[in-house]
Amino acid sequence: MDTSLADRIDAAAAVLEAEVIAWRRDIHQHPELGNREFRTASLVAEHLRSLGFDEVRTGVAHTGVVGLLRGGKPGGVVALRADMDALPVKEELDLPFASKARAMWNGEEVGVMHACGHDCHVAILMGVASILAGLRDQIPGTVKFIFQPAEEMPPEGEEGGAALMIQEGALENPTPGAIFGLHVTSRQPVGVIGYRPGPTMASSDKLKITVHGKQTHGAAPWLGVDPIVTSAQIVLGLQTIVSRTLDLNREPAVVTIGAIKGGVRENIIPDSVEMRGTIRSFDEGMRDAIHERITTLAEGISSASRATCKVCITKNYPVTLNDPVLTAQMVPTLTRVASTGPRPMGIEVVPKATGAEDFSFFQRLIPGLFFFVGVTPPDIEPSKAYSNHSPRFVVDERGLEVGVRALAHLAVDYLGSIKG
Incomplete structure (x- = not known):
């Protein structure tokens, strides 16, 4: 100059x-x-x-x-x-x-x-x-x-x-x-x-998982399918995506659930639970892998629990x-x-x-x-x-x-x- x-x-x-x-x-x-x-x-x-x-x-x-x-x-x-x-x-x-x-x-x-x-x-x-x-x-x-x-x-x-x-x-x-x-x-x-x-800064994706069960009385859970317990298992399972399935020597990543909504009363198991979260990564290949593993994991846990789920991932920022x-x-x-x-x-x-x-x-x-x-x-x-x-x-x-x-x-x- x-x-x-x-x-x-x-x-x-x-x-x-x-x-x-x-x-x-x-x-x-x-x-x-x-x-x-x-x-x-x-x-x-x-x-x-x-x-x-x-x-x-x-x-x-x-x-x-x-x-x-x-x-x-x-x-x-x-x-x-x-x-x-x-x-x-x-x-x-x-x-x-x-x-x-x-x-x-x-x-x-x-x-x-x-x-x-x-x-x-x-x-x-x-x-x-x-x-x-x-x-x-x-x-x-x-x-x-x-x-x-x-x-x-x-x-x-x-x-x-x-x-x-x-x-x-x-x-x-x-x-x-x-x-x-x-x-x-x-x-x-x-x-x-x-x-x-x-x-320098991560990509940002919006995550929504809706788990569908079968509503029943909280005193008789065997008569329904509990989406709350299924959602809890999914939340815990999601933590293994970063800690156990990604090569973190390449780039860091984050999967966070920030909101869970389901149920209106302490003695009623609800029909559904909605989870919302965010996904952060620094590599487009890892980003796509995280999306695939979230879907596979959530659907697998839901199926094993006799529930169903819908996974919606929206890409926000690269x-x-x-x-x-x-x-x-x-x-x-x-x-x-x-x-x-x-x-x-x-x-x-x-x-x-x-x-x-x-x-x-x-x-x-x-x-x-x-x-x-x-x-x-x-x-x-x-x-x-x-x-x-x-x-x-x-x-x-x-x-x-x-x-x-x-x-x-x-x-x-x-x-x-x-x-x-």
């Missing part, structure tokens, strides 16, 4: 830090659930238009915003992505800008909170837009800004998120050569950048796979960002995370790099910090400036590396 351009990015990020924090607090105080990010999308679109973006497309995948900034020099195309949605979580933090919002989610009234840090992501990318718009004459190419709804899954019965943005042309006209995204995390101290080449070549190319940029600025903290290779990210859909089509920025205050040990998705998830806002500089430098360095 041209040294003077790098210096101007850093200087602009320092000047803009207070405004980025203000944006984050405003968005945090007004959170919106997936496919309902109307206020957030309007804020973003107005900001991009005010900066003189060449194109600002709204309503992509319901509420998504795609902005195009053409630089003053010819070159390639790069994309930057931020997710906008909040979670159905009631905030428990005592902040002057704490969320008091409530909304309907899948038929239930819930509290709403940016418990995963997407408010930070939106504010960071708005800051990057301001910086690069101010330097557009020196940018060798085009930067596509993707503000995405519904990363945390759309409401039941609706499409949404990265997959729908792709269907509606977010990666077309023009098509980027690479895409970058970040996530703030409680697992690292504020300002530390974490990355990993290859499989593996978040950081392109090894792109990652190696851009690590020097992340290293420079982490070791400079007002609060240099450093960079580290992080372990695989069994959380999932629909940024992975973008990575299936173009090379992508997804990395992490720590936001845990220095007086809290990250291993003891409240995690993302907690109602007490805390953000040290000094990490936002690091995110702004990281995405801005990645975009400009990537475009500068493309040979005409």
Whole structure:
């Protein structure tokens, strides 16, 4: 990168830090659930238009915003992505800008909170837009800004998120050569950048198993078929899929049952029991094997118990796979960002995370790099910090400036590396 351009990015990020924090607090105080990010999308679109973006497309995948900034020099195309949605979580933090919002989610009234840090992501990318718009004459190419709804899954019965943005042309006209995204995390101290080449976050699949028995009096179980006992055996059996049938030297995996529903009274054995769970893996072959073994095991146990079952597995997100070549190319940029600025903290290779990210859909089509920025205050040990998705998830806002500089430098360095 041209040294003077790098210096101007850093200087602009320092000047803009207070405004980025203000944006984050405003968005945090007004959170919106997936496919309902109307206020957030309007804020973003107005900001991009005010900066003189060449194109600002709204309503992509319901509420998504795609902005195009053409630089003053010819070159390639790069994309930057931020997710906008909040979670159905009631905030428990005592902040002057704490969320008091409530909304309907899948038929239930819930509290709403940016418990995963997407408010930070939106504010960071708005800051990057301001910086690069101010330097557009020196940018060798085009930067596509993707503000995405519904990363945390759309409401039941609706499409949404990265997959729908792709269907509606977010990666077309023009098509980027690479895409970058970040996530703030409680697992690292504020300002530390974490990355990993290859499989970084797990695939995510939704599991539902319905066991059908025969209802009878609880005092005479032999007159019926007990789906509760059968379900208990299935839950225990599922634990052996990972521990006894997968080669964990290849990749880790997780099979978790998180909900069981069946019965209405203590002395009635019900007709059926429903189990819901999640499946996480880092390899597509292992993913398919897990699905097959879950079905075989559940059906086998049910048959042995004189019950029947229906197994339904829905694929949600693929593996978040950081392109090894792109990652190696851009690590020097992340290293420079982490070791400079007002609060240099450093960079580290992080372990695989069994959380999932629909940024992975973008990575299936173009090379992508997804990395992490720590936001845990220095007086809290990250291993003891409240995690993302907690109602007490805390953000040290000094990490936002690091995110702004990281995405801005990645975009400009990537475009500068493309040979005409």
